[in-house]
Amino acid sequence: MTAAFVDLVPPSLDAVVELTSGNCFHCGLPLPPTEAGKQWFVKIAQVPRAMCCPGCATVAQTIVDSGYADYYSSRTAFSNRIDGDGLVPSQLRLYDDEDSFSQFATTLDNRDGPDALLVEATLALDGIHCAACVWLIEQRLARLPGLRLANLNVAGERLHVRWDKTQCKPSDILQALHEIGYSAYPFDAVRQAEQLRKSEKRLFRQTFIAGLCMMQVMMYAAPAYFSSAGSIDHAQLQLMRWASLLLTLPVLCYSALPFLRGAWTGMKLRRFGMDLPVAIGIVAAFAGSAVATVRGSGEVYFDTVTMFVFLLLCSRYLEQMARRKAASTLERLQHALPDSATRLLDYPVTMDGEVIAAARLGKNDLILVKPGEVIAADGMLLSACGSIDVSLLTGESKPVSRVAGDALPGGAVNCGQAIVVEVSRLVRESTLSALFKLAEQSVQSKPRMAQWADQVAGWFVAALLLCALLAFCTWQWLDPVRAWPIAIAVLVVSCPCALSLATPSALAAATDRLLRNGVLIVQPHVLETLHRATCVIFDKTGTLTVGKPVLQNVTAYGHDASERYLQIAATMEISSAHPLARAIVDAIRDVSAESPALHIEAISQIAGEGVQAEIDGISYRLGSASFVAGMAGAATPAIASEDATLTPVFLGKDGEWLARFDLVDAIREDARQTVSYFQRQGKKVILLSGDESTVAQLVARELHMDDAYGEQLPAQKLAFVQALQERGEIVAMVGDGVNDAAVLGAANVSFAMGAGAALAQVHADTVLLSDRLSALADTARLGKKAMRVIRQNLVWASIYNLLAIPAAALGLLNPWLSAVGMSCSSALVVINALRLRNKI
Incomplete structure (x- = not known):
């Protein structure tokens, strides 16, 4: 080439x-x-x-x-100019280095084939001008071998890419973009924020110039409006018109550029955008006024042009500020992790340390976190005690206390004395990083309501142009003098942007409010679907209960002591992350057992049932009664207790029941009010659990739930939800996000109790970061308000346009009054949506 x-x-x-x-x-x-x-x-x-x-x-x-x-x-x-000496910059190959590569790319756990390893990253782009640039970039990247996904966010100028590490290198992607004239670099929050600030300053300058010129033009237009006919000399009138024309030129050539460029882009792509009627109205009013000024006769609308542009820019500036406010929490997440950390060199001998880049921290590094500093990465507290602020991560407003050995999330603020933390995860794998990635994912696509509103707005623009043409032709036949101003008024008074802003502005405000309340919306359809849900299904352990069961009692059925059976059970569960397994493992630490260590020769976990292992030549089963009965025999030992919070776990071997472990997991304090809220909304509430049926029924009875099903395997949970959906039910599923991946993915809308480290394993549409079940009711409550606000916005936009456009077509509205109405309509939609940012 x-x-x-x-x-x-x-x-x-x-x-x-x-x-x-x-x-x-x-x-x-x-x-x-x-x-x-x-x-x-x-x-x-x-x-x-x-x-x-x-x-x-x-x-x-x-x-x-x-x-x-x-x-x-x-x-x-x-396009941007490309230096001939830099066609294949050697700097691009630096990103192939593993250390540099790991700073901005994430290796995915899932594999696409035996030899494929998927990696994803977010790149920032410079030089994007229009939709043609988007088309060119996507088409060029599609030709790269191994590239699986290229998703360009035009508004943020970010490119999300996913590729096969075995077939493609980061430099290949960067070079492909460089070859077609676009500068790309790993996404940098600081650089991106600087670009946004420049955009805001440019919009402010355009608004300021439009406002300044508008005031001057109004001064020249006022005498013509308020004086009687013939009281102003024609020469003076012409002088004021020429002055108005000159003052309107900066508005047309600079302030109105966003609308003119948007209209031109839409015309090139043969699409009717919202900027098209605005641009036609501006250009038509200016052109007609300029012709009238040159001829020395006829009406001029320079005041209307400047006022229209100024009010539109004010509305756009308000919209931009509203979006920035709606994204404020996400922006705080973006800047929350510090750039540096103090790594201790010889702790505990000395507290001397060195300040290094946070990205260079490795696992098991020891860092010193001073009072008021942000913890740079996930880690374990080594100091005796500490107090941290996790409000950004979970929405919890009060500081929480931690003791030695507790896990600390990256992004939390140290509220107490200086503490020492042992790093357990790299910065890019931290809780906050995972949270930010999920939050970014939530803005990648639009919900169906927003897409519908955009489509309606497109058809609305086409109908508006036809209406303006018909109005012009009609008045040209009735009264040619009024034809031009009436056509301009029709174009100016319409408000397609109110239709398009009605949904996204409300959803953006609601999403920000929820994130500040500890609820992370991952998928854009959550509020809409939850509002329409007819059935809400809850898991039990970790969802309706606190998820931290403790061992209350051990009942031995065999000849050995209960401590011996507890040791066997703990040995079988040592590698499991299930809450019930952790309770058994933690209990063994409090028991003084002098038995020799046990050696596992084989072990297998059966999802939803339990664990089977061979220890010292003997096969054991640990889990539900039905699972253990398959080895120990059909006669299940009776359980006398009817405590709804008690979960029995059985241990048995071939032909013999050995022990029962009674684990108690307290029901969440807010579980009853959450269940009651959904029932008052007319939704059916069901408990779907893998625990014993008797336990599930007791919990459902205590919480007054509509129905309960126990001993459900993951496949059975999935089939249950699919059966409900086949009957026309819209299902909302609430689980712990780890063991319920399949059913969470199958539900129409799903929620995961995603506190801490489990966040990266979540497969749900929403993560309840605060680990409060009441946050689910808050989400439903705000979703109901958001749907009401969206309906209000759509109804207002529709009524306004249905009344204003015919009024303008009938000559009842002049152009400047039409400009005021259009701008106020857009502003009202945005301001109404911002109410959702208030307390739930």
Whole structure:
């Protein structure tokens, strides 16, 4: 792939004109002075196009050779210039280094085939101008071998990529983007924040200039409005009109650029965007006023143009601020982890340390966290005690106490004395990093209601343009003098953006409110689907109960002491993460047993039933009664207690029942009020548990649930939910997020109790970070309010347009009053949505 040179292919006459036009066809910069052998051109659409350097020529040739020459016919701005010396920058290969690579990429646990290893990362892009850029980037990356996903977020200029590490390297992706003229680099929150600040400053300048010019134009327009006919000399009137025209030019050429560019992009892509009627109204009003000024007769609307642009920019600025407020919690997550940490060199001999980049921390490193500092990574507390603030992670407003050996999440703030922490996870694997990735995922797509609103807005714009044309033609026949201002009023008074803003603004505000309350919405449909849910299903252990059972009693059925059976059970459960297993393992530490260590020769876990192991040549089963009965015999020992919080775990061997371990897991304090809330909303509440049926029934009876099913294996839970869905039920599932992955994924909407380390294992649509079950009721309550606000916004936008457009078409509204109405309509929608950020 090389660019052609002029001295190799004689250009045609058209090509000579193109070559001597003075600007590079790719980047738009002036062409350098012509030297022998130093003029570059690329044939695009059979026409030689001049290039300013070999860099631009090579990039253009790459685009053409890849079959993407249509990019040049649909772009709305020139591409960035590419230095010829930097076509394949050596710096790109630095990202292939494992240390550099690990700073911005994450290796996924799942494999796609025996030899594939998937990796994902987020890149920031510079140079995106329009939808044509998006098309070009996606098409170019699709040709890379091993690239599995390329998802471009235009608003944030972020590219989420996933690739097979065995077939593709980070430098391949960066170089492919570089070849077509886009600068890409691993996403940097600081750099991204700087770009957002620049965008806000630019919008503020545009709004300020529009407002300043509007006030001046209003001063010149006021005498014509308030004076009687003929009281102002024609020459004076013309002078004020020319002054108004000159003052309107900065508004048209600078302040109105966002709307003009948006309209032009939509026209190039043959799509009716919301900016199109706005741009037509602005240009039509200015053009008509300019013609009237030059002729010296007719109506002028310079005051309407400046006011319209100013009010629209104010509305857009308000919308942007609302979105920033709605994303404020996510932004705090983005900046929560510190850039550096104090690593202790010889603890506990000395407290001397060195300050290093947090990204360089490794497992088992010891760090010193001073009062007020943020814990840089997940770790274990080595100091005797400590107090931390986890409000950003869980929504818990009060500091929580921790003792030596407790796990501390990265992102928590040390509220007490200086503490020493042993790092257990790398920074990129920390709780906060996993939380931020899930939070970012929530903004990758739109819910169905937002997509529907966008489609309606598109059809609305098309109908509006037709309405404006009909109004112009009708009044041209009835009263030609009024045709032009009425057509402008129709275009200006409409508010398609209110329809499009109605849903996303409300959902963004609600999502931010929930995140600050300890609820992370991962999928965009959660609030909408939960509001429509007809059935809510709860798991038991870790969901309706606190998830931290303790061993209350050991009943021995065999001839050995209960301590011996407890040792066998703890040995079988030592590698399990299930709450019941941890309770047995923790209990053995409090028992003084002098028995020799046991040696496991074989072990297997059966999901939802228990564990089978061979210890010292003897096979044992530990788990539910039905599971152990398969080895010990059919006669299950009776349980006298009817405590709803008690869960029995049995131990047996071939032909013999050995022991029963009674584990008590307290029901959450907020479980009853949560269940009661959903029942008052007319939803059926069901308990679906893998525990004994008697235990499940006792818990359901105590919480007054509608129904309960125990001894349910994961496959049976999945089949149960699917059977409900086949009957037309909309199912919401609440589980612990670890053992219920299949059923959480199958439910219409799902929630996981995702505290701490389990966060990365969550497969649900929502994570209850605060580990409070009442947060589920808060989510449903806010979801109901959000749906009400969305309906209010949609109804208001519809009523406003149904009344305002006919009024403008009938000549009852003049253009400047139409501009006020349109801007106020958009502002009202955003302000109404912001109410959702208040306390639930």
